[in-house]
Structures are given as structure tokens and as C-alpha cells.
Amino acid sequence: MKKPTFLLFLQFAFITVFAQNWTLKWSDxxxxxxxxVTNTWNIEVxxxxxxxxxxxxxxxxxxSIENYQGFGCMVLNAKKENYLGKEFTSARVNTLGKVHFQYGKIETRMKIPSTANGLWPAFWLMGNDFNGxxxxxxxxxxxxxxxxSAGIxxxxxxxxxGGALHWGPVSPQFIHYMDYTGAAGPYSIQDDFHLFTLIWTADSxxxxxxxxxxxxxxxxxQKKINADAPQQIYNYFHKPFHLLYNLAVGGPGFTGIANAAGVTAVPTDGTxxxxxxxxxxxxxxxxxxxQFHSNNSLKxxxxxxxxxxxxxGAITQTSVEFLLNGTDDSGSVIYTISFNGTNASNEALSGSQKSFIVSGLMPxxxxxxxxxxxxxxxxxxxDASIILNAKTLASSExxxxxxxxxxxxxxxGYAYSFSTSGNSVIANFEMLDSKEGVVAYLWDYTSGFAETQMTNVGGKKFSITLNGKTAGATLKLACKFAFAGGMSVTKQYSYVVGNNCDASSLSAISANNLQIYPNPVDDTVTISANNQIDRVLIINLLGQTLKTVQxxxxxIIIELPEIQTGxxxxxxxxxxxxxxxxxLIKN
Incomplete structure (x- = not known):
């Protein structure tokens, strides 16, 4: 809801899970x-x-309550300060006895701080019978x-x-059952606002x-909680639960950090x-x-x-930008863009034009x-649905x-690029499908046939340098991706040595005399223009924002040490x- 630019990558291989028949029962x-604190929240001290x-x-x-990017937010503040024997202070809230419910879809949109290292933010629920x-x-x-600690x-x-369930009896014998799933996702969740959704039914x-x-x-x-589930889980998740948010500091069992010396995520100056x-x-x-109970009924x-x-708006080989506007007395509007049987939504400020970029399209x-x-x-x-047609730009050589x-x-699909540096040609291919154990081989048909293994440069991105090439010569290249359970080969591409299609030089963008250099870039890129730049986004080929700079x-000079080669x-x-x-090409 906060961010004025939205990026969408449409993952066609996944199954649709979002139902349209949910009714809003309550919100803050x-x-x-x-x-x-009268009807909704308990502030823990x-x-x-x-x-x-x-x-x-x-x-x-x-x-606190703060206005951030135009909307009100509840804010949990962690600080380095000595207080009653502790070296840090923070916040934790719950709705115990005030808002509690059984089953439903729960959505919260949060901007999580950088946790490296020592911060432990969480959104969770506990049974409303906690005190008993x-x-x-x-x-x-x-x-x-x-x-x-695994992320560290x-x-x-x-x-x-990660997500988890905890349950078990207290008497006559204390038993703690836990089911935890934790892993690195496909993109950062600590760069901007992200939506976290719980769908809780009688079955799962x-x-x-x-x-x-x-x-x-x-x-x-995901976890089954029906009567057939093991470890008596059925007995613990079919009753009303209440909501909690907290921003913890340290905790050796989770973060692996047991003292203040290991905490680097909280500034020492009290910020x-x-x-x-x-x-x-x-x-x-x-x-x-x-079931649902609230001390403050929803209007x-x-x-x-x-x-x-x-x-x-702007159109590229793989994306179409939409400029959207609308008004609603709630203060925000949820826009939905539909095509090819796919629906995707995002929320924006009422009465202000917003950009919605649909990425991952075919050239x-x-x-x-x-x-x-x-x-x-x-x-x-x-208002009637607005129908818009757009054609993405064609792929270049x-x-x-x-x-x-x-x-x-x-x-x-896959992404490909070819460029010339001196008498060398750099060929890059990236697998965009959800495959495991991917290895890539360049197939060179220029003079007969040759197969050469490519170098993995991060994720499922692969690169190879072909030396001793003559300017003007035509290369015929393809890429074989081998992976667990099979292989796929791209179409054959013809590339003329010396042709960079003006894609990587980016010497000047006429609209604002935009210059981006050097490109390819090592760790630092400079962006300059005749007109004032508001912000810059670094986006991967999946349409996911990796970095936002105001x-x-x-x-501006932007440091990119965390951005992988590609x-x-x-x-x-x-x-x-x-x-x-x-x-932008990152070396």
C-alpha cells in the first residue's frame, strides 16, 4: 500500500491458491x-x-504511530540503551482478550528492518487461552x-x-512439539513493504x-491440522487465537547471539x-x-x-508499465490487472497516480x-473494467x-545476452524456470559443433568468454541447461561480433540526458541527468526489486557490492x- 511503484512477475508454473470469497471481519x-490500547492492543512491558x-x-x-510513505503505520522501535539491566529496548504488542478468532485469512503488510545481525522480528499468533x-x-x-542463525x-x-507451529501438553508431562520451515527466499524481504498471509482452515x-x-x-x-495429523496437533489449533508483533534483540536459540557484542543490526548511538x-x-x-471476537466492531x-x-506507460522487452489512479474513502485503492487467466493485485494511495509494472513478459x-x-x-x-493493449519490444540480436x-x-523461459569486448565475445544465459541443480553448456554451431561448460556466476546465471573472434563474423550459439530430471536447450542465436546493440553502452538517454556509467559495472555505478532524479530501482530479470535508492x-553514485554478477x-x-x-550488467 505504501510504495508508489509495484513490480509483478507472473509465475505461470504455480497453482492458484487465492480465493475471492473472503469477507473482511476486522482490520487495524x-x-x-x-x-x-482500549479495544485492540496490549503493550507488553x-x-x-x-x-x-x-x-x-x-x-x-x-x-509509536508514524506516517511513512503517506500512510499511518504502527512502529516497533529497537534501540541500544541501558534500561533496568538490559542493553537494548524494543516493543511487543498483542491482542489477547481483545481481538481473537478461529480460522480465516490474515494479512499484514510490513517493512522489516535489516536483521544482520541480532534482530529477530516476528508476526505470530497464540491461543487466546494462553493465561489458562x-x-x-x-x-x-x-x-x-x-x-x-542459519541466515547469518x-x-x-x-x-x-521461516514459519512454524508450536504445540504440546503441559501436564502431566511437558512436551513441546515444533514444526519449522526456514529458507532463503528468491529476493530480499528487508528492502521494502511485503505482504505476509496466513490461511487457516479446519484442515490446514x-x-x-x-x-x-x-x-x-x-x-x-504448510501443515495439516486435521484429526489424521500426527502428535495430537488437532487438539491445539481448533480454537480462537490472538495476534502478536514483536521486534526482539538477540536470543541464542534463534539468532545464535547471546550478548550485546554480537548485535550489529542496532546502532550503538541510540538511533x-x-x-x-x-x-x-x-x-x-x-x-x-x-469464530470471531473484537471489543471494537468493524465499521x-x-x-x-x-x-x-x-x-x-513505459514498455520494454519484458515489461509493461501501467499508470493507475482512483479514489476511495478508505484512503487506498486495490488495483487488479488481469490477462491470460492471471490476476495480480496491489494496493496504493487513493487519489494519486501510481505505477504498476508487469514484468516477466515475452519480447x-x-x-x-x-x-x-x-x-x-x-x-x-x-466503473467499467478498463481494457488496454500493449506489445512488448522485440528481442535484439x-x-x-x-x-x-x-x-x-x-x-x-531463459534470458540471454551477447556482447563484444576487444576480440572477445561474452555470452550469458540464465535459466528462469524453477529447476534444481542447473548446469549450463554453450553449444557453438559456428564451425561444426562444440559443447563447452559455462561458468556459474550466481544463482542460475552462466557466462562464458570466447576469445580470438573477428569483428563482423557471425557466431551461431545456443545453451543447454541440464538439471535434476532432464535437460532443455535454447533456440540457436546468430550474433555478429562487435555488435553491442547500444544496450550496454547506455551513453545517453535522450528524454533527460540520462547517463549510466560504467556499464558493465563492478561495485559502483554513477547515474546523472539534466533533470532531478527522485529514486532508482535495481530490478532482476524476474521483476523483483533488489535495491531502492532515494x-x-x-x-548519484550507487554502491552495488551485494548485487551478484548478472x-x-x-x-x-x-x-x-x-x-x-x-x-545494467554487473561484472
């Missing part, structure tokens, strides 16, 4: 100047370590936890997250990341590290077994969004899009994305409303 949008030997003292002073049955008999559902060890802090518990942007995604966590919560919403279907909004407008292809609008209460705009195969098949200047898009957004999307 945090639009009031203070946290509602203690230094007991949360049962995990955490290093912080939870204080009410560390909880105690833990773990009350049951616990951890929808989002970051900062795990693997250097994947920014993308490592499922958790999703960014279900709004990726409506066909698979759950990152707070912030966890922003945009909203929390609870939906139900009106099915048997559902039902019956007014749909109005004044819907949509137009096509040189005409698409028909339908744009609709609704609000959080699911009131659909009465030097670069592109395709799913055309000469052997085997591709679903999402600029407010005509020239091909990316760099989007420059100007204060005059113009946008430029260009290729």
Missing part, C-alpha cells in the same frame, strides 16, 4: 494518531527475555520470523525467513509471501531501528467452525472506489490487459528473454514524472 489500518534469553526490555515508549493453559498447550502459529551462517539474512495452516504480487505462488509453510506495520486484516468466509464500508483511470508479444479496482472491504468499483526451445521445454538529485534492469524515476528503464 493504524490511521489514528495513537495505538488503540517486561525484560523477561521472552522465554528465549532475548536481550531487550520491552517498553511502551518504543511503540500456558505454553505450548495454548498453541502458537509463527507466520513470519527473520534473523535466524549462509549470508542470506535479507531473504531468510498455510503461509504465503507477497500473495498480492504473486497470486499463483506456493506457500512457504532506533524500525519495524513498520502498515495494516493487519482478518477475513473469514462465514463457514462452519469460524462496514459499503462505498466502492470511483474515478478509475488507467493508461500504458515482441501483444498482450490484452483488464484493469479493475476495489477496496479492502472488497467493494468493487462500478544482443539480448532478450524467450521460452522457445530446440530440445525439451521451458515454462518461464535520490533527490541530478547525480543482467539487471535499472529504473530511474524523475521528479518530472518521466521514467527510464535500462539494462
Amino acid at each position: 489500518e493504524f490511521n489514528n494518531p495513537t495505538v488503540d 517486561n525484560g523477561n527475555g521472552g522465554g528465549n534469553s532475548e536481550l531487550q526490555y520491552y517498553r511502551s515508549e518504543n511503540l 493453559s500456558n505454553w505450548p498447550a495454548c498453541g502458537e502459529i509463527d507466520v513470519m520470523e527473520c534473523g535466524h 551462517a549462509s549470508g542470506t539474512q535479507s531473504s531468510f525467513m 495452516i498455510q503461509m504465503y509471501l507477497d500473495l498480492d504480487k504473486f497470486p499463483r505462488t506456493m506457500p512457504f509453510y 532506533p531501528v524500525k519495524m513498520y506495520i502498515d495494516y493487519i486484516r482478518v477475513y473469514q468466509k462465514g463457514e462452519a467452525g469460524e 462496514i464500508d459499503t462505498n466502492p472506489p470511483t474515478n478509475l483511470t488507467a493508461s500504458v 515482441g508479444t501483444t498482450y490484452n490487459f483488464s484493469v479493475t479496482a476495489k477496496d479492502a472491504t472488497q467493494n468493487i468499483s462500478k 544482443c539480448e532478450g528473454i524467450s521460452n522457445v526451445a530446440s530440445q525439451g521445454t521451458f515454462s518461464n 535520490v533527490k538529485a541530478k547525480k 543482467h539487471y534492469l535499472i529504473e530511474s524515476i524523475f521528479e518530472n514524472g518521466h521514467r527510464s528503464v535500462n539494462e
